[in-house]
Amino acid sequence: MKTETMTSGKESVGSTTAKLGGLADEIAVKRKRSRMMSGAFSIFLLALVLWSVDVTVIKDTDWERIGSLENVLEATNRFIGIDFELFSNLFVPALETLLIACLGTFFGLILCIPAAWFGAMNITPYKPVTYPLARLMMTLSRSIHEIVWALFFVAVVGLGAMAGVMAIAVRSVGFIAKMTAEAIEDIDYRPVEAIRAVGGSPFQVIYYAILPQVLPQIVSVVVFEWEINIRRSAILGLVGAGGLGLVFFRQMNTYNYHGVTTVILAILIIILLGEAVSYFVRRRLI
Amino acid sequence: MAVLKVSDLHARYSAKGPEILKGISFEVEDNDFFAIIGPSGAGKSTLIRCINRLVEPTSGTIIFDGRDVTKLNRRGLRGLRRDIGMIFQEFNLINRMSVMDNVLSGRLGYTSDWRTLFRAFPRKDIDHALMLLERVGLIDHVDKRADELSGGQRQRVGIARALMQDPKLMLLDEPTSALDPKISREVMALIKQMAQELKVPCLCNIHDVKLATEFCNKIIGLQDGVTMFSGPTEQMNEEKLGEIYAMEVL
Numbered sequence: 001m002k003t004e005t006m007t008s009g010k011e012s013v014g015s016t017t018a019k020l021g022g023l024a025d026e027i028a029v030k031r032k033r034s035r036m037m038s039g040a041f042s043i044f045l046l047a048l049v050l051w052s053v054d055v056t057v058i059k060d061t062d063w064e065r066i067g068s069l070e071n072v073l074e075a076t077n078r079f080i081g082i083d084f085e086l087f088s089n090l091f092v093p094a095l096e097t098l099l100i101a102c103l104g105t106f107f108g109l110i111l112c113i114p115a116a117w118f119g120a121m122n123i124t125p126y127k128p129v130t131y132p133l134a135r136l137m138m139t140l141s142r143s144i145h146e147i148v149w150a151l152f153f154v155a156v157v158g159l160g161a162m163a164g165v166m167a168i169a170v171r172s173v174g175f176i177a178k179m180t181a182e183a184i185e186d187i188d189y190r191p192v193e194a195i196r197a198v199g200g201s202p203f204q205v206i207y208y209a210i211l212p213q214v215l216p217q218i219v220s221v222v223v224f225e226w227e228i229n230i231r232r233s234a235i236l237g238l239v240g241a242g243g244l245g246l247v248f249f250r251q252m253n254t255y256n257y258h259g260v261t262t263v264i265l266a267i268l269i270i271i272l273l274g275e276a277v278s279y280f281v282r283r284r285l286i
Numbered sequence: 287m288a289v290l291k292v293s294d295l296h297a298r299y300s301a302k303g304p305e306i307l308k309g310i311s312f313e314v315e316d317n318d319f320f321a322i323i324g325p326s327g328a329g330k331s332t333l334i335r336c337i338n339r340l341v342e343p344t345s346g347t348i349i350f351d352g353r354d355v356t357k358l359n360r361r362g363l364r365g366l367r368r369d370i371g372m373i374f375q376e377f378n379l380i381n382r383m384s385v386m387d388n389v390l391s392g393r394l395g396y397t398s399d400w401r402t403l404f405r406a407f408p409r410k411d412i413d414h415a416l417m418l419l420e421r422v423g424l425i426d427h428v429d430k431r432a433d434e435l436s437g438g439q440r441q442r443v444g445i446a447r448a449l450m451q452d453p454k455l456m457l458l459d460e461p462t463s464a465l466d467p468k469i470s471r472e473v474m475a476l477i478k479q480m481a482q483e484l485k486v487p488c489l490c491n492i493h494d495v496k497l498a499t500e501f502c503n504k505i506i507g508l509q510d511g512v513t514m515f516s517g518p519t520e521q522m523n524e525e526k527l528g529e530i531y532a533m534e535v536l
Contacts, residue, residue: 194378197338198451199368199395204402208391212382 082265083251083258090247090266097243098270100161100233104168105226108176111169115177120184123206134177142174146232150241161242168229168236179221183214220285227271227278234267244270288349289455289487290314290337295346297332306332308511309346314455314504318487319478321498321519324508325531330491333508334457337489338370339363351454368395371448371486373477375460377440379447381433385424388432388443389415392450411450418446422476438469445477449484456481458490462497470494474501495527 066072118124119134149171153163191209200208237245244267251259290313297307306329314320322330335341337348339355348355351369358366371392379388390407397407419425422442427435432443441461448456461477462470478501481488492498498505499519507515507522507530514530515522 190374190376190378191380193340194372194374194380194447195391195394197340197367197370197372197457198392198447199364199366200391201364201394201399203399204394204397207402208380208383208394212380215382 078257079261081258081261083256083262086247086251086259086262090244090263093237093242093244093247094266094270096161097233097245097267098230100164100168100236100241100243101226101229101274103165104233105172105222105229107165107169108172108225109222111173112177112180115173116180116184117206119177119181122185122187123210134181138174138178140174141170141172141177144171146171146236147239150236150239154240159240164233164236164241164243167241168233171232172225172229176218176221176225180214180218183217184210187213216285220282223278223281227274230271230274234271288313288315289351290489291349292337293347295333295336295343295348297329297336297341297343299341306511307336307343310506310508310511310513312506312513312516314487314489316485316487317482318504319481319502320487320489321502321505322489322491322508323493323495323498323505323530324514326493327510328508329511330508331459334459334489334491337455337457338367338372364395368451369454371451371453371456373441373444373448373456373458373461375463377437377444377464379432379440379443382431384429384431385419385435385443386412386415386428389419389446389450392447395451415446415450418449421480422446437465438473441465441473442476445473445480449480449486453486456486456488458488458492460491460493463493470497
């Protein structure tokens with residue numbers, strides 16, 4: 001009995017070693033193949049980069065215009081300096097930029113009411129229609145650049161701050177509505193049950209049981225979006241939608257390089273201002 | 287006279303899911319403090335939520351105050367719910383609102399959406415709320431936020447909110463399970479006292495058999511969606527309790 005078990009034990013050890021050997025061969029082949037694959041992929045990637053550089057940088061650059069390194073440094077140097085005479089002309093556009101951001105965020109928030117309501121899976125009124133509709137609104141808002149929105153609204157309502165406000169409002173919907181809808185999907189249902197039980201209407205359920213729960217998140221997201229909107233509205237003038245961007249554009253056109261730097265600094269200052277406000281408001285909320 | 291008459295009530299949450307209630311019948315009379323007891327998962331919460339249709343029953347009839355509950359339309363359902371106060375195990379208050387706003391929310395069934403938007407409740411509602419807050423002992427906490435209160439205090443807000451509805455019936459869903467034994471007793475005593483004073487019958491889910499026998503005059507015992515006992519509290523005894531809670535012993 002005992003010897004039998006011993007032999008059978010030896011046999012099984014032998015067969016295991018054989019099996020392991022086979023497995024090792026298999027793994028070695030696999031590893032070699034994967035090494036070759038990653039090598040080939042690296043070569044392909046390098047070729048792609050070289051080709052891109054050739055097409056976009058080497059062939060597409062006006063090398064004569066750049067000239068020597070000296071020329072480049074000189075061109076850069078033109079921007080160093082501040083145009084103090086421009087200061088008095090910057091105040092109103094800077095204010096306009098801030099106001100475009102504020103109004104745009106405000107109207108964006110109003111547009112968010114239907115978008116967030118329809119876009120929250122748990123409260124959307126008629127899921128097969130209203131939910132995709134809201135998702136479409138959010139995607140459209142976010143996937144089209146604010147400059148493109150501004151071009152569109154300039155074509156619709158003409159040059160000026162109004163086009164900028166509209167562009168910012170439409171561009172803001174996506175993010176605010178998406179974050180709000182997600183917050184609504186995460187609510188505590190106990191208050192909802194309570195308001196339904198007292199005979200509350202669907203509006204009362206949203207207003208009393210859902211809104212108070214998501215309000216801090218909404219405020220936080222809106223302040224964050226407002227901060228981003230200052231950045232956005234600062235460049236919208238490039239396409240004629242008012243604010244500092246327009247001044248920037250004019251300095252560039254008249255080759256007043258010190259003026260360009262001045263406008264950039266002004267933009268930087270109001271953006272820092274927005275960031276500071278946003279930081280303090282959001283910190284107080286959390 | 288029976289204010290609530292439930293007959294052969296069945297309920298399940300989905301067509302393929304298990305049947306939670308398997309033919310429950312009982313009557314709640316004008317002065318009853320009616321207990322529903324039974325182990326966890328017996329269907330107590332489902333039963334109580336069928337009465338105001340927070341859960342839709344699959345079949346059976348519920349007659350409340352002369353109304354056929356299962357056949358009510360949207361408008362009728364709203365009217366039904368505002369006539370039935372409800373108190374919850376975990377209070378279900380709106381945490382970020384004040385005690386006053388929470389109590390006033392008991393009037394939402396009587397308030398138009400337009401008034402709701404501005405939280406413009408009539409003066410008599412505010413007077414009523416203050417009176418109730420005085421009665422439940424929270425008059426010093428009117429402006430506090432609900433989440434600043436202790437568990438017992440929160441449930442008192444829940445009681446005031448339910449009574450704010452001028453209910454014809456109160457549904458109590460494990461009103462004391464989230465509270466410690468001493469506070470539980472106080473809260474039950476308060477509910478019973480207020481209910482008797484305002485002549486509101488109560489239907490109460492309760493886990494704690496001792497509290498049930500102490501405060502309630504009638505008991506229905508459920509086990510796995512089936513009635514195991516139904517009758518006045520005096521008829522309840524150890525043997526019958528053993529039957530109801532047999533599942534838990536196993």
